[in-house]
Every structure is written in C-alpha cells, then in structure tokens.
Amino acid sequence: xxxxxxxxxxxxxxxxxxxxxxxxxxxxxxxxxxxxxxxxxxxxxxxxxxxxxxxxxxxxxxxxxxxxxxxxxxxxxxxxxxxxxxxxxxxxxxxxxxxxxxxxxxxxxxxxxxxxxxxxxxxxxxxxxxxxxxxxxxxxxxxxxxxxxxxxxxxxxxxxxxxxxxxxxxxxxxxxxxxxxxxxxxxxxxxxxxxxxxxxxxxxxxxxxxxxxxxxxxxxxxxxxxxxxxxxxxxxxxxxxxxxxxxxxxxxxxxxxxxxxxxxxxxxxxxxxxxxxxxxxxxxxxxxxxxxxxxxxxxxxxxxxxxxxxxxxxxxxxxxxxxxxxxxxxxxxxxxxxxxxxxxxxxxxxxxxxxxxxxxxxxxxxxxxxxxxxxxxxxxxxxxxxxxxxxxxxxxxxxxxxxxxxxxxxxxxxxxxxxxxxxxxxxxxxxxx
Numbered sequence: 001x002x003x004x005x006x007x008x009x010x011x012x013x014x015x016x017x018x019x020x021x022x023x024x025x026x027x028x029x030x031x032x033x034x035x036x037x038x039x040x041x042x043x044x045x046x047x048x049x050x051x052x053x054x055x056x057x058x059x060x061x062x063x064x065x066x067x068x069x070x071x072x073x074x075x076x077x078x079x080x081x082x083x084x085x086x087x088x089x090x091x092x093x094x095x096x097x098x099x100x101x102x103x104x105x106x107x108x109x110x111x112x113x114x115x116x117x118x119x120x121x122x123x124x125x126x127x128x129x130x131x132x133x134x135x136x137x138x139x140x141x142x143x144x145x146x147x148x149x150x151x152x153x154x155x156x157x158x159x160x161x162x163x164x165x166x167x168x169x170x171x172x173x174x175x176x177x178x179x180x181x182x183x184x185x186x187x188x189x190x191x192x193x194x195x196x197x198x199x200x201x202x203x204x205x206x207x208x209x210x211x212x213x214x215x216x217x218x219x220x221x222x223x224x225x226x227x228x229x230x231x232x233x234x235x236x237x238x239x240x241x242x243x244x245x246x247x248x249x250x251x252x253x254x255x256x257x258x259x260x261x262x263x264x265x266x267x268x269x270x271x272x273x274x275x276x277x278x279x280x281x282x283x284x285x286x287x288x289x290x291x292x293x294x295x296x297x298x299x300x301x302x303x304x305x306x307x308x309x310x311x312x313x314x315x316x317x318x319x320x321x322x323x324x325x326x327x328x329x330x331x332x333x334x335x336x337x338x339x340x341x342x343x344x345x346x347x348x349x350x351x352x353x354x355x356x357x358x359x360x361x362x363x364x365x366x367x368x369x370x371x372x373x374x375x376x377x378x379x380x381x382x383x384x385x386x387x388x389x390x391x392x393x394x395x396x397x398x399x400x401x402x403x404x405x406x407x408x409x410x411x412x413x414x415x416x417x418x419x420x421x422x423x424x425x426x427x428x429x430x431x432x433x
Contacts (some may be wrong), residue, residue, distance in 0.1 A: 010195040011330075012234050013107065015322055016331035017327070019107040021187075021232065022176075024099025028063040029175025031098070033167045034061075035378035038301045044081035044089075047351040052128030055085040059093035059124065060117045063100070063179060063231075064383040069093040070418035072368075083135050087277050088128030091284055097119040099179070104255070107239050111304040112252070115292060119256055123288030130284070131277045178375075180333075181340035183230045188337065190233030213297050216250045217290050224258040225266075225282075239307050248305035249293030256289035359388075362400045363410055366420035368392065373419070380417040384409050398425060 004061055040058050044051045055076075063253045064072060072093075081089075095116045102356075105113035209216045230239070238251040261282050296305060365377060372391040381390035388403035401410060411421040 010191060013191060013239070014330050014333070015193065017103050017106050017236070018333045020102035021099055021328055022135045022333060023180045024097070024232075025101075026172065026176040027061075028099040028179050029171035029173070032174050033036070033171045037337060040076060040081075041082075044076060044085040047082060047084075047132060049125070049129055049132075051082050051085040052088040052125055052132060053240075055081065055088040056121050056124035057094040059089040059091075060096045060120055061098045061101075063097035063183070064093050066423045070121075074416065074418045082132060082183055083277060084128040084130075084132030086280055087131040088124040090411050091127045091260065091281055092120045092124035092221045095123070095256050095285075097231050099183070100235065100259075103232050103235050104293040107235050108242075108251075108307050109305070111300070112248075116255060116298070118254075119288055119292040122292075123256075123284045126288065127280050127284030130280050134276060136278070140216075155225040175341070176336055177313055177343075181344065183232055184337045184340045186233040190236050193237050193240075195236075195240075197237070197244065206337070209357060212252070213247050213249055214290075215292070216246060217253045217293050220250050220253045221257050221290070224254050224263050228318060229258045231255075234258045242307055247293075247297050249295075251277055251295035252296055253293045256292070257285055260285045262304060359404060360400060360402050361405075361407070362398050362425040363407070363414075363424055364422040365397055365399055365414055366406075367393070368394055368397055368419060376417050377414060377419060380413040381405075381410055384413055407427070 035058075040055075043054045043058075052075070059069070062069075062072075065362065073090050076089060077083070077086045092265055099111055101117060104116055114158065190419075234255050237256050241250060242251045266278060266282060368374060368377060374394055377392050378390045381387060381399055381401060384405050386404040386406075387401060390402075391400045393400070399414075407424065415422040
C-alpha cells in the first residue's frame, strides 16, 4: 500500500470538504435551537398532501441520521402530526441536511447538491401521500398514541437559553460539539473508505458493471441498505466510486439509499409506524433514488456531473496544494473530531467508576447507533421517577440505570423514544441470548 498517496488523497478530500462541513454544522445548530419539534407539529396535523409536503420541507435541512430521526418523528406524531406527514419526515430527513448538502457541493458539484434535496422531497411526498391514502391503523399506532399517557417530563427537551445571544452560543455549541460527536465517527469512516477505494481499488474493477447502469443501481441498493452511513459520510465514498468508473447515477443511488435505509432503522420503523408504512418508506427511497439515478445517466448532460474533486484526487500527491483557509478549517475540524472522541471516552470512564450496588441495573436496548440515539435514550430514561443517572454504552447497546426505577417504566420510556427494549442484561445472559 502506498501510504503517502493514501494520506494525500485523504487530506485533499478533507481540505475540500471542511469549510462546507463546518458551515453546515453551524447552520444545523441554528436550526436545532430556533426550529423546535413542537413548532413543526402544528403544521403537520390533518389530512391531505399539505402536511406531507411541509414535513418533507421541514426534514430536508435537518441534520439527523436514519436512526436519530425516529425519536423526532415519534415526538411529532405524539403532538398531532399525521402518519403520512411523519413518514414523509422520516424519508426526507436522513437523506439530506444542511451539512451534507454543503459537503455535496464541495466534492460533487452544484447539480448533485441541487438534485439531492429535490429527490428527497419527491420521495418523501410520494411515500407520505401513499401512507395517508392507505392508512387503516395497526398495532404500531399503540406505540405512538400511548405516549399521551407519559408524563410530560419523560420526553422533555434540552432547556434553551432565553436571550438571543444565549441561543446563538447554544447553536454554536450544539453544531460544533454535539453534531460533530454525533456524525464524526461515520464521517471519518466514510473518508477512510473513500481514500482506500481511491488508492487500492483498480479502475478496471467497476468497468464491466458500469456498462449496465440499472444492474449497477440494483447492486448498489443491495449494498447500501445493510450499511449504516450518514448523509455526509456517504459523499466521499460516492466520489471515490465515480473516480473508479461507476456512473454518476449509480453514485447518486448510494447517496440517497445508504443514509435513508439500513436494517436497524427498518426494524425500528416497523414497530413505530407499522409494516405497511415501513414497506412504503423503503419502496419510496429505492424507487426515487433509482429514478433520479436514471435521470442523471440518461437525460441530463454528462458534463454537469464531473466531480469538482476529480482532478485534485487523481493527480500526483506531490502536486496537491493546500490553501490557507481550507487548511485552517481542516485543522479545526480534525481538532473537533479529536475532542469529541476524547469527550466520549471521558464520559465512558467516568461512568465505569460507578460503584456496584443493588440500585444499578443494565438493560439491553436495540436500535441505537449514534450520539443522537444515546442522548435520546439517556434523556428519556433519566427523567423517570427514582432515576439518579442513565448512561448508554453504544458499543454494547445497553443503558445502565442507577436508582430505584421500575423496569416497566424503563421499557415504556425506551419504546416512546423510538427504540426496542430487550430486558436486563442479567436475564438475557441467563437465557443464553
């Protein structure tokens, strides 16, 4: 392996993305603080196409992954949003986000950056309207509606500062700390995978597959759905695949299907919105991604979809230049990623020092995959009566609860947050699970 080429390829991609990613994170922080779920829910109630379209428009700029979006959608349903609107929100949100749209522009160019939210809007409206017309209610409705029985503090959100300046500070903190901690892992994975593909995979590998775009898109769907990758982390991988010969349409399928549908989120959606709505959700994502992929490959000018990074990544490593401003942004982004990793480890070590007592129980929770999932479960369980602390360990998929808390209450809080409660670790171990 040529580690020098690998380093320069990775550095070139990071340098091109970092200013746009940081800008996207800051805008995401502003949206988080100034656009609240309770405000959105007022526009998403009722029948017809209007709430579905509004839900898609609300979801497109929000930087939530496919698992992190589910608790927000549950909250919207609890506050009166229709099932069609909730489905539309679930489809549109993980496929895009201000951070991923900005990063798409930086690496893949303006046409990709425009088509990505347009495709998300079309797919979300298609799926949401279909769910609205076929909605007959099912057992999953009990999961959503039972939230009305929950005490208000079970689902409280972070208390925001009252002053405008305080909200701006909170926006920056959320964007550059919480957001980086939430998507940082998947962004790093996407960058490393992209660099490895660029350096190690021979150009001839995808040549034969690129001759059959429809088949290539179907293969990409099969590969993308089991993956867990965020909207931003999918961009460098799509770029590297295009540089190896795959068509822009096939890369677009990865950009849309990868972030929106993975096995973990599909399982959770089946319990939260019902099997019929989940099937419509997956179908809308796949059909829309492939339809826009074919549109890109066969109807739109090929010159629109030449990645802006193609020359920089493909040139000799010694010819790569690093302008001052993007380099400073890259240094800042790397520093934030390191801080997020250290902060996460620090929290883990801190909670490992909790003394073992009869007041501590560890529960297995299915479906958690990112920092947003961790924060949602900790907030929901931590608000229960008698709970002194609730700490999620993503690596093991567990939550450690300190205090005198009824396991049934924990199970209910976890379900209302949009995840699956499997029981205590001790009981599951005894059963051989």
